[in-house]
Amino acid sequence: AQSVAQPEDQVNVAEGNPLTVKCTYSVSGNPYLFWYVQYPNRGLQFLLKYITGDNLVKGSYGFEAEFNKSQTSFHLKKPSALVSDSALYFCAVRDNRGSTLGRLYFGRGTQLTVWP
Amino acid sequence: GAGVSQSPSNKVTEKGKDVELRCDPISGHTALYWYRQSLGQGLEFLIYFQGNSAPDKSGLPSDRFSAERTGGSVSTLTIQRTQQEDSAVYLCASSLDGWERTEAFFGQGTRLTVV
Numbered sequence: 001a002q003s004v005a006q007p008e009d010q011v012n013v014a015e016g017n018p019l020t021v022k023c024t025y026s027v028s029g030n031p032y033l034f035w036y037v038q039y040p041n042r043g044l045q046f047l048l049k050y051i052t053g054d055n056l057v058k059g060s061y062g063f064e065a066e067f068n069k070s071q072t073s074f075h076l077k078k079p080s081a082l083v084s085d086s087a088l089y090f091c092a093v094r095d096n097r098g099s100t101l102g103r104l105y106f107g108r109g110t111q112l113t114v115w116p
Numbered sequence: 117g118a119g120v121s122q123s124p125s126n127k128v129t130e131k132g133k134d135v136e137l138r139c140d141p142i143s144g145h146t147a148l149y150w151y152r153q154s155l156g157q158g159l160e161f162l163i164y165f166q167g168n169s170a171p172d173k174s175g176l177p178s179d180r181f182s183a184e185r186t187g188g189s190v191s192t193l194t195i196q197r198t199q200q201e202d203s204a205v206y207l208c209a210s211s212l213d214g215w216e217r218t219e220a221f222f223g224q225g226t227r228l229t230v231v
Contacts, residue, residue, distance in 0.1 A: 043120075103164055104149060104164075107158060
């Protein structure tokens with residue numbers, strides 16, 4: 001079955017430090033991978049995606065993510081965290097084969113808190 | 117409009133009543149998704165429309181839930197005989213083409229409270 005796992009419910013970092021939010025996936029074929037961010041009482045906002053090509057993809061607000069096929073991971077990173085980065089982050093994978101073609105699977109989300 | 121629009125933003129209903137939630141996708145987007153987000157939970161897939169193809173309804177939790185998409189644009193999610201466990205934020209998203217490499221854009225959601 002297709003699935004996405006975010007092993008950490010919460011990540012806490014100090015402002016200015018690097019941050020990593022982890023994501024692993026299980027999907028048939030070549031995955032299309034996405035990261036979204038949700039601020040309080042808001043909908044989800046797209047951050048970045050991996051479709052093909054360079055394993056390191058860059059997105060909005062200085063975020064980047066590294067696709068690792070052998071480890072089936074797509075961890076979200078930022079070199080220097082800001083307090084304003086505090087939000088709920090979701091990893092997602094799109095199923096691109098089979099009877100569930102096109103469906104988007106989401107992880108449970110990771111609450112990122114950046115303290116001053 | 118420029119983004120995905122959902123209405124109402126908030127809905128309080130009595131147990132046993134029917135509710136309809138509306139989603140206006142981004143113009144030209146052929147793929148439309150409905151998800152449910154309960155407090156402290158991730159996004160639960162409900163239903164997926166792609167163009168004129170038969171929708172993927174496999175995520176609907178019971179036969180009290182149904183959804184339609186008229187003219188390939190606006191979608192309505194209907195919950196009949198609402199129960200307290202239906203209380204959640206219902207999110208709609210659309211993408212240019214669900215079978216291509218495009219990201220989905222989400223609306224602000226409808227917060228449903230069943231009392």
